[in-house]
Amino acid sequence: MTSSINLLAFSAACLGLFSCKQNDPEKTDLVTFPLKGEVVAVDTARLRITIAHEEIPDYMMAMTMPFKVKNSLLLSGLEPGDSVHGTLAVSRTESWLAAVRLMSRGDAFDTLTADNIQMKRLFKVGDSLPDLRLVNQDGRPTRFSNFRGKAVAITFVYTRCPLPEFCIRMSDYFARIQRLLGTNPALNNRWHLVTVSFDPKFDSPDVLRQYGKNHGADFTTWDFLTDPDSSGQNVLRLADGLDLTYENDEGGLIAHNLRTVLLDQQGRIVEVIKDNEWKPEEVVEKVRTIVNG
Numbered sequence: 001m002t003s004s005i006n007l008l009a010f011s012a013a014c015l016g017l018f019s020c021k022q023n024d025p026e027k028t029d030l031v032t033f034p035l036k037g038e039v040v041a042v043d044t045a046r047l048r049i050t051i052a053h054e055e056i057p058d059y060m061m062a063m064t065m066p067f068k069v070k071n072s073l074l075l076s077g078l079e080p081g082d083s084v085h086g087t088l089a090v091s092r093t094e095s096w097l098a099a100v101r102l103m104s105r106g107d108a109f110d111t112l113t114a115d116n117i118q119m120k121r122l123f124k125v126g127d128s129l130p131d132l133r134l135v136n137q138d139g140r141p142t143r144f145s146n147f148r149g150k151a152v153a154i155t156f157v158y159t160r161c162p163l164p165e166f167c168i169r170m171s172d173y174f175a176r177i178q179r180l181l182g183t184n185p186a187l188n189n190r191w192h193l194v195t196v197s198f199d200p201k202f203d204s205p206d207v208l209r210q211y212g213k214n215h216g217a218d219f220t221t222w223d224f225l226t227d228p229d230s231s232g233q234n235v236l237r238l239a240d241g242l243d244l245t246y247e248n249d250e251g252g253l254i255a256h257n258l259r260t261v262l263l264d265q266q267g268r269i270v271e272v273i274k275d276n277e278w279k280p281e282e283v284v285e286k287v288r289t290i291v292n293g
Helices: 004-020 114-118 168-184 205-215 234-243 280-292
Strands: 028-045 048-053 062-068 083-091 095-104 151-157 189-196 222-224 247-248 254-256 258-261 269-274
Touching: 028 062, 062 095, 083 114, 151 168, 151 234, 151 280, 168 189, 168 280, 189 205, 189 254, 205 222, 269 280
Parallel strands: 151 189, 189 222
Antiparallel strands: 028 048, 028 083, 048 062, 083 095, 151 258, 247 254, 258 269
């Protein structure tokens, strides 16, 4: 993923790689691997391409992550959804795609087996989210299991996000969801909202409490969670499984996509909603359906 957990995994894999490739000292500074996958995003300005790739045997599990290229011509004509083959070059200090070749347009993983799809490590409907230790806006340790017995809606933000159609929209939508659900006495104590920050270095419990207040949150039915580990490893585990991608940019900004998750009373995933093309009323109806069985 476009996240620190993948970069850490990548670094660990590299260390393992170079520790076991000592039989030819002349070639330890550069190793290449074949790569196959589907284009997720193309950033020509930054010479990056994000690819959801298959497993690279003996090196890296299947995941979604950005790759650097050194020649902008390699990105020419590529679009999200394209199936590509490439060559991943790895030295002691950097990695990049030395070659990228278009194989077909459209959905790249339609022909993969179910086992290969599972290697992407994405959570599926019916799965339970990892019961990770987070802390809420009061600094109180909180796990998703704390909300068992209730329908739960979860979204992900960072409080410094300046774009109205991203985190601000998600928080405004959740505020409206809270108001709408709160008007139905039959649903009392049967639902809960959760906003998780993927910026734990800045989004402390105090920051999240003020952020919640700014959005009119009632903390009895809406918690704002952050990772007690400033490295964000717990949240990154969630992001990895939800295909939630985020990457630090200049000036404290974070480039990211959007995910909203609905859980049933047993903590199992009912639906993962991508992007921001949904309405609060739709989620309210989904929560009502979960509550009423």
